[in-house]
Amino acid sequence: MNTGVLGSGMVGQAISARLAELGHDVMIGSRDSKKLSDWHAAHRDVRIGSFEEAAAHGEILFNATNGAASLDALKMAGESNVNGKVLVDISNPLDFSKGMPPSLLVTNTDSLGERIQRAFPAVKVVKALNTVTAPLMVNPHKVAGGDHHLFICGDDEIAKEKVTELLKGFGWTHLIDLGDITNARATEGVLPLWVRLYGRLGTAMFNFKIVQ
Amino acid sequence: MNTGVLGSGMVGQAISARLAELGHDVMIGSRDSKKLSDWHAAHRDVRIGSFEEAAAHGEILFNATNGAASLDALKMAGESNVNGKVLVDISNPLDFSKGMPPSLLVTNTDSLGERIQRAFPAVKVVKALNTVTAPLMVNPHKVAGGDHHLFICGDDEIAKEKVTELLKGFGWTHLIDLGDITNARATEGVLPLWVRLYGRLGTAMFNFKIVQ
Numbered sequence: 146m147n148t149g150v151l152g153s154g155m156v157g158q159a160i161s162a163r164l165a166e167l168g169h170d171v172m173i174g175s176r177d178s179k180k181l182s183d184w185h186a187a188h189r190d191v192r193i194g195s196f197e198e199a200a201a202h203g204e205i206l207f208n209a210t211n212g213a214a215s216l217d218a219l220k221m222a223g224e225s226n227v228n229g230k231v232l233v234d235i236s237n238p239l240d241f242s243k244g245m246p247p248s249l250l251v252t253n254t255d256s257l258g259e260r261i262q263r264a265f266p267a268v269k270v271v272k273a274l275n276t277v278t279a280p281l282m283v284n285p286h287k288v289a290g291g292d293h294h295l296f297i298c299g300d301d302e303i304a305k306e307k308v309t310e311l312l313k314g315f316g317w318t319h320l321i322d323l324g325d326i327t328n329a330r331a332t333e334g335v336l337p338l339w340v341r342l343y344g345r346l347g348t349a350m351f352n353f354k355i356v357q
Numbered sequence: 358m359n360t361g362v363l364g365s366g367m368v369g370q371a372i373s374a375r376l377a378e379l380g381h382d383v384m385i386g387s388r389d390s391k392k393l394s395d396w397h398a399a400h401r402d403v404r405i406g407s408f409e410e411a412a413a414h415g416e417i418l419f420n421a422t423n424g425a426a427s428l429d430a431l432k433m434a435g436e437s438n439v440n441g442k443v444l445v446d447i448s449n450p451l452d453f454s455k456g457m458p459p460s461l462l463v464t465n466t467d468s469l470g471e472r473i474q475r476a477f478p479a480v481k482v483v484k485a486l487n488t489v490t491a492p493l494m495v496n497p498h499k500v501a502g503g504d505h506h507l508f509i510c511g512d513d514e515i516a517k518e519k520v521t522e523l524l525k526g527f528g529w530t531h532l533i534d535l536g537d538i539t540n541a542r543a544t545e546g547v548l549p550l551w552v553r554l555y556g557r558l559g560t561a562m563f564n565f566k567i568v569q
Binding site: 243248249252253254288289292293296321322323324328330331332334335337338340341342345346348350351352353354355356357 | 455460461464465466500501504505508533534535536540542543544546547549550552553554557558560562563564565566567568569
């Protein structure tokens with residue numbers, strides 16, 4: 146499938162490389178594609194473009210941009226390139242301006258996932274993958290054989306089914322659909338705990354398993 | 358040990374009954390102790406009193422009151438009865454005024470744990486147990502043989518050691534000390550996810566296990 150990945154940091158690179166490995170036709174979009182030249186040399190199977198080009202290329206899109214810049218990045222991608230498409234929103238509204246650990250720019254009675262959905266009502270936003278580190282997003286088996294959970298939410302049921310198929314392709318077996326996009330409040334809200342566990346455990350290679 | 362439990366709802370009852378079972382001399386404090394008469398008939402080993410009496414009785418105190426009312430309850434308990442003591446703060450600042458699922462009354466850059474610590478600087482506040490349902494707080498083995506995690510935080514290291522001993526007595530083996538009381542932002546911040554998982558799973562008998 147043609148996929149477009151917005152954002153060329155650690156998350157965008159991991160998602161793009163994994164999608165290409167799984168046989169998808171991927172374009173990674175960046176504000177400044179020149180900085181991807183070294184990475185591209187090792188990943189010739191991923192196309193490089195602008196936000197606009199990557200959004201136009203993908204049937205399914207991934208928002209892997211910095212949460213503080215996501216709305217701007219999607220505006221740069223262009224409404225005509227994103228409308229009607231599924232957008233997997235991986236971003237977190239982390240605020241590093243007050244030092245470490247980061248707090249959240251939007252929280253509790255709103256979320257970045259909802260802000261994106263409100264700003265782009267014709268986009269089918271599915272919040273997912275934002276509660277794990279990049280290498281684990283695309284290969285959950287790297288921790289405990291994949292025996293841990295991923296939360297997804299979004300308003301469009303068919304969009305969630307499509308994203309679920311992609312996530313299964315990444316190796317995810319334990320998905321919990323929390324419901325509509327307002328549930329992004331909960332999955333973004335777990336980041337303050339995540340960043341502290343990262344500090345305490347000394348590794349980002351961990352995840353939450355829900356045990357009953 | 359003499360322990361005082363402030364709050365006579367499901368959490369206060371579970372904590373009090375378990376402490377008594379473990380041989381502690383427990384007083385449960387309530388705004389209206391009459392409503393405990395039926396419960397007391399089945400738990401004669403727990404003393405019944407006012408917030409003030411329970412706080413005076415305990416060497417270690419538990420805040421098991423409704424988060425929205427915790428500061429008032431502690432004021433009713435009286436500074437002279439709480440100062441210098443360890444207070445295990447189990448409360449969550451849940452706001453049910455906007456319907457279900459609840460949001461938080463304080464979040465992100467502050468927490469109820471911190472507010473209690475600021476309001477009662479001579480109390481040694483240890484945030485703990487607020488991320489699991491009452492029956493699991495006092496008997497973690499009821500889920501997955503106890504193989505799941507509890508987070509604690511607080512400014513006073515010796516207070517955290519004392520609380521850790523009590524929690525081990527309850528059966529907890531997987532404790533993660535997140536650091537000072539500001540980390541209550543993270544453990545209270547997980548409640549929006551907790552309440553949604555409760556809804557999705559159809560049971561409160563679950564917990565988070567951190568897998569690496």
